[in-house]
Amino acid sequence: MTELTHEASLEHAHPEHEGTGVENRKLGMWLFLSSEFLFFGALISNYLLYSNRAGFPGVYPSEIYDIPFTSVSSFVLLMSSLTMVLAHNAQTRQDVNGTRTWLFATAALGSIFLGGQVFEFTEFIVNFDMKLSTNPAASAFYVLTGFHGTHVAIGVIMLLSLWGISRRRGGLSDRQGLNLELVGLYWHFVDIIWIVIFTVVYLLSVPPV
């Protein structure tokens, strides 16, 4: 993502281009995210393939999900999309304090979600003895949710960077404002993926009988 920010875009050099009208970096972000959809699509398919194959040794992830707990952490992540929108909205209104607050809130909610994931993994490994190498279903679960968690973590880092820049410079420039919008796009994407994971992986998958 950071690769996509701050790029010396040539667009302004000669505005008389034929084009989509979407700013270069924003278009780049959309394209990148469309690729990411397939990345997670493949990971989710892997999980679905293995999650209800009978006969593996050890526990299946679907036997030990703590749905109430994960519902709460999913709700937290969902709320972070709301705070992200508020941050963007504050930025467009040039409300420096508001932007900063909501950016921080988003990062904080994201971190809480990550904390939940760490707790969940620990729980599964320590109490239920389900490791990456327990069976293919467990492998698929950890790699899928692990990659999602990594995406959230990268998002948190980007949010905190924006927050830090805003604090040091007393606000975000227009250019940084665009970065905020890009981080927002990324953040909503990560949330949407989680909604899919929560629904398909947690709520709908049942252990094989």
Add this chain to the structure above:
Amino acid sequence: MTATAERPATTIFRRPSSTKGLWSWITTVDHKRIGIMYGYAAFSFFIIGGLEALLLRIQLSQANGEFLTAGAYNALFTMHGTTMIFLFVMPASSALMNYLLPLLIGARDVAFPRLNALSWWIFFFGAIFLYSTFIFGTSMAPVGVDGIGGVDGNLAPGGGPGSFNFLADSPDGGWFGYQPNAGPLYSPGTAMDYWALGLQIIGLASLVSSVNFLVTVLNLRAKGMRLLRMPVFAWMTMITSFLLLFSLPIIAVALFMVTFDRQFGSLFFAANAGGDPILWQHLFWLFGHPEVYILILPAMGIVSEILPTFSRKPLFGYSAVVFAGAAIAFLGFGVWAHHMFASGITPVAQAAFGLATMTIAIPTGIKIFNWLGTMWMGRIRLHTPMLFAIGFVAMFTIGGLSGVTHAVVPSDWQQTDTYYIVAHFHYVIFGGAVFGLFGGLYYWFPKITGRLMNERLGKVHFWLMLLGFNLTFGPMHWLGLQGMVRRTWKYAPETGLEPWNLAVTVGAFIIALSIFIFMINWFTSRRRGRESGLDPWDARTIEWMAPNPTPEYNFAVPPVVTSLDHFWHLKYQEDVEGRAVRVADADEIVANIEHEQLNPSSPIHLPNPSYFPFFFALGLPLMFYGVIYHRTPWGKALILVGLVISLAAIIGWAMEPLEEPHGGDGEPADHELDDRVELIASSAEGGGGPEGRRAAPGGETESGDD
């Protein structure tokens, strides 16, 4: 808040400014220089991959050959395939796309020049990482596994623990790394890790450039260049980028799964623990089939530029060619299981994928007939680029036809894993993609050097290569139908396969000779070739309105496009009988445009060079070495070092001033660009006018600098 506030006072983040020497290449963000680096790298790997192939062919030239061990043979065909696909054809296409895309659409550079440099450096380090397996990698026989290891000659060890065997200690699971053969159980040792992680890095490079090219095509076209006025090569670049964008994430997931299996004990493909090897095949080919179109579509684009130029006719059915390209790409995502007809997928799936595969022949046929229609009744000039384009059409058609024969499932059961398949994909990839790429090199050589390649040597190269190619891959059809299996390192004399195998080997050496002649031609013509002038081929598209060799700023005045084949229509008009009549000279046209539209007071803005793409890319292989050796303390340390380097580079990248302060012009006009190249102004001051500037090609780019 403006850009001024974002410019740190320190000089640490000053942007580099050298224009000559090694640093200028390391820090360049110029799409043309990046293209040149891609080109030389790709060609080097073509030579390496070719030498590997020659070793394979020496082994097979006689029955019961003793030249290579089985382990070395496995390693060499794996590295040959991997090299030719990922380190030669893809980057070679990338080279031409980089160099030409902005020129074709009338832009000054790609949308994200620094990201472009990043793609190149990631590719570069990824390729080195992959090849370092020959030095660091180990490939061991799975001794003791189910009692099969080491006993059967086919599983003979490459190096074995503690030993060092330069050729054999490299990946040996085939270019598609089938599981569980390439998994931890049957391929212990680190070589397959180098393969999986190397491809992961190289894939990232392609992903980044696909985003970059797409934004460039979608947002940076010259005024008037509507999508359906773009040259076909620009179209194919765009379609290829979409294919990359949607297929790379799938192979990325698959390669991550392999790495997790091999390094961290996950069980995705561990057949003995319930893992599903067929899943690997699905994921690999879901990427792999689009990949073959990633290889061929750029060449189809190149050929669609060459054929009209040398037939002196517009491309027959331009929009049909474009839409057929899009249709091929779209259908290409729905046929992957034709690589798995022998894997036990259900009969319904076999029938469906067989039929789907056949439908691809329709848009492919449309293209072929349009190319023929382009040449039909044309006033054909058989210059070297044209020869290669015609060679492409002929050879690719043969490959396409054998492709349809294995879309027929029962027939494919006979063909799969035999030399018939080897013949098929070499006709499409070598006869197709590689012929097309060579055509493109001869065609656009003047854009890069300002000179023409030697025609006579070019023709010798073409005819030798055509002969060698058909002698090499033609007989493979019948060898395969006679039952010679693919990837065998020995065959018995009684099989009667020897004569044709010898012919194949001779053919391979003829190809090698032709490539040698090409290299002589390239390196002598670069310095001593005939000067090309502005428009050596009487071309149709606007990249030829920029001077040769292309200056750093591409176009002094970016063209305003009014039609397809814009340049041609400026040069020719139809008379009453519908014949094209020349109305203007190419040099005149460009001189006039510059005379009328050149605005000396508005300098050309070009992006600054940057250190950070290089360093960001440098961190990746370090991290991945660390992953391979993560069980050792220094492995963990390497991960950390790589991470620190890449993170530091990202921070530097973000902090880098978007422009260097420049004297006089107090207003940082467009925030992101500098006016390092004030050529227009200086040439106007020099009084030489546009003609004067073009008369001194090359040198002035540097002279205008700092």
